[in-house]
Amino acid sequence: MTDPLPPTRRNRASLTYKLRYAARNPDKVRGYLSRMSRDLKLRAVSRNHVAYYRAVMKSDAARNPEAAVGSRSHERWLALGRMQFDYLHEHGLKPDDRMLEIGCGNLRAGWRFIDFLDAGNYYGIDISPDILLAAQKTLVRHGLRDKMPYLALVDDLKLEFLPSGRFTVVHAHSVFSHSPLDVIDECLANVGRVLAPGGFFDFTFDRTEGAEHHVLREDFYYRTETLTRLAERHGFTARFMEDWEELPHGQSKIRVTRPESRPES
Ligand SMILES: C[S@@+](CC[C@H](N)C(=O)[O-])C[C@H]1O[C@@H](n2cnc3c(N)ncnc32)[C@H](O)[C@@H]1O
Incomplete structure (x- = not known):
């Protein structure tokens, strides 16, 4: 049973989609059900989305930090990091840029940014202490101690502790794809203060051209205009x-x- 809709029109939260997907991938049903039951439990004990997603990351990172940031294999982890780096490099990143990476994870792309940027010019933030510990290991593995990157745990995206006008580049890859709109709104409301004059903020998102939806409150799908209008506001x-x-x-x-x-x- 093939899915008749292109990826950007699929509603992964709908029963039809789930049944079709299960029929095509019977081996994945068990994994989905166990994820659903884990997520239900984590949601019940979490006071808000950030606390919930932090618990998801704790559980995922305990198994494998590279899988926790979405890479099926080390090769994919390396390739996804390279893709982010190459794109940003081709779109304006310079060694003297001062970069804030929101949701830096275990530095899949971060280690390449750190390697490229002048010492002290990378600042990574994340809601997950577990993935930040994995990030430290990535730094050591790639011999980047002397680049003096900053890694900080955050509880929200108000960015209150960061200096005004500091960052020439802000980057968030695969973060808004895991964020409800109020978290994105908070980020966009505050990121302007820390951006240097002439700076830019690049972020990725899961795009739908149909109804906006989420799956297990882990993956969120937005229409482009929802996010561009929010940014314009x-x-x-x-x-x-x-x-x-x-x-x-x-x-x-x-x-x-x-x-x-x-x-x-
Ligand atoms: C899919 S991973 C991507 C990590 C990294 N950007 C990369 O491409 O490898 C998403 C990361 O964002 C973090 N995250 C999710 N929501 C966040 C938020 N509201 N503020 C900061 N970090 C967040 C997660 O803990 C996780 O490390």
């Missing part, structure tokens, strides 16, 4: 990155800038 200009669509990655990418920003590259 917070004073940004938002640009859908068409050329990112050509890469073998299921998500889409938006770049937001202040209207007075540096020329696009």
